[in-house]
Amino acid sequence: MKALVYHGPGKKALEDRPMPEIRDAGDAIVKVSKTTICGTDLHILKGDVPSCEPGRILGHEGVGIIEKVGPGVTTMKPGDHVLISCITSCGKCDSCRKGMYSHCATGGWILGNRIDGTQAEYVRIPHAETSLYLIPQGMDEEAVVMLSDILPTGFECGVMNGKIKPGDTVAIVGAGPIGLAALLTAQFYAPSEIIMIDLDDNRLSVSKKFGATATVNSKNEDAAKRVMDMTEGRGVDVAIEAVGVPATFHLCEEIVAAGGTIANVGVHGVKVDLHLEKLWDRNITITTRLVDTVTTPMLLKTVRSKKIDPKSLITHRFTIDTILDAYETFGKAADTKALKVVIAAK
Numbered sequence: 001m002k003a004l005v006y007h008g009p010g011k012k013a014l015e016d017r018p019m020p021e022i023r024d025a026g027d028a029i030v031k032v033s034k035t036t037i038c039g040t041d042l043h044i045l046k047g048d049v050p051s052c053e054p055g056r057i058l059g060h061e062g063v064g065i066i067e068k069v070g071p072g073v074t075t076m077k078p079g080d081h082v083l084i085s086c087i088t089s090c091g092k093c094d095s096c097r098k099g100m101y102s103h104c105a106t107g108g109w110i111l112g113n114r115i116d117g118t119q120a121e122y123v124r125i126p127h128a129e130t131s132l133y134l135i136p137q138g139m140d141e142e143a144v145v146m147l148s149d150i151l152p153t154g155f156e157c158g159v160m161n162g163k164i165k166p167g168d169t170v171a172i173v174g175a176g177p178i179g180l181a182a183l184l185t186a187q188f189y190a191p192s193e194i195i196m197i198d199l200d201d202n203r204l205s206v207s208k209k210f211g212a213t214a215t216v217n218s219k220n221e222d223a224a225k226r227v228m229d230m231t232e233g234r235g236v237d238v239a240i241e242a243v244g245v246p247a248t249f250h251l252c253e254e255i256v257a258a259g260g261t262i263a264n265v266g267v268h269g270v271k272v273d274l275h276l277e278k279l280w281d282r283n284i285t286i287t288t289r290l291v292d293t294v295t296t297p298m299l300l301k302t303v304r305s306k307k308i309d310p311k312s313l314i315t316h317r318f319t320i321d322t323i324l325d326a327y328e329t330f331g332k333a334a335d336t337k338a339l340k341v342v343i344a345a346k
């Protein structure tokens, strides 16, 4: 089968690989019909994720049809149409019993990282019954692929941890796929203002279409000052950090209102200063989280009932044969205006 294989920093290739096989009783083999590329795959290719070793098939997002199941799988069968979660969970360990699937003792984020992933014609999914979700009939596969990672991430790490309430003022720093997923799902709670902050005018204009009430390009102006002016000096009730660099966390520290929350979503590779000398008396909360994907069933319903339309995040389409072009397009997002690229089976 065809697969996109990581060969160490800066190196990847489309190769023929053997079909995956059932190894444990709870496994399923899924024939991938649609997958996509995540910013995290680009992090792996830069060499930022040492747990992902050369030889690994990348990808942690996808939908497909179950081809085979192990003897322990009773609630799913060959032919079932399934969503593949980016987080693998056993459903039984201490973390899973707390709903913290991201820290599952034998799962978590392993797909396309510690085990072979979804950017292939077939993928082995361990703990299949608790890591795959049956797709209700009639749902658009492209919309469903957005539920593997970006929607639960924006919603759980940004919106839920940020405790957005009706009437709140919200700022989302970073208008990439994750920041935009937070923007879409924040609107479940009817905040009064959602200010999107980014360096990319194209992404900011997309944000306006997706429901942002204001946008700020922090390349051209002092974003903290602008947000404080817009909020009459109070700052925002919820500041969502969806970039993962010190400057954007610092911006959240500057714009959070008294009593507010900074919900960090970004993956940080270097240390960030915590300005307690300014924040100690502000009654604020700071949260961090690795996406658990516990809200996937709920988000599936919101997509099915058309409360949100995540398909609108898709800008480019490829097939597994042209996945290298998909990487090229996604990797040059500033020039190509790419948000999410979908890679279909042939």
Ligand SMILES: NC(=O)c1ccc[n+]([C@@H]2O[C@H](COP(=O)([O-])OP(=O)(O)OC[C@H]3O[C@@H](n4cnc5c(N)ncnc54)[C@H](O)[C@@H]3O)[C@@H](O)[C@H]2O)c1
Pocket: 038, 039, 040, 153, 157, 173, 174, 175, 176, 177, 178, 179, 197, 198, 199, 200, 203, 218, 242, 243, 244, 245, 247, 248, 264, 265, 266, 267, 268, 289, 290, 291
């Ligand atoms: N916590 C989790 O479980 C989890 C899961 C998935 C992804 N993530 C992380 O979420 C973050 C966002 O993911 P994404 O796929 O949307 O990334 P992305 O790179 O596509 O988007 C980031 C956006 O931030 C903007 N940006 C960069 N520097 C900026 C600055 N100084 N000020 C304002 N904007 C700036 C970029 O223009 C871009 O639009 C990444 O750090 C990613 O690794 C976290």
Ligand SMILES: [Zn+2]
Pocket: 038, 039, 040, 041, 060, 086, 149, 150
């Ligand atoms: Zn991802």
Ligand SMILES: [Zn+2]
Pocket: 089, 090, 091, 092, 093, 094, 095, 096, 097, 103, 104, 105, 106, 107
């Ligand atoms: Zn577990």
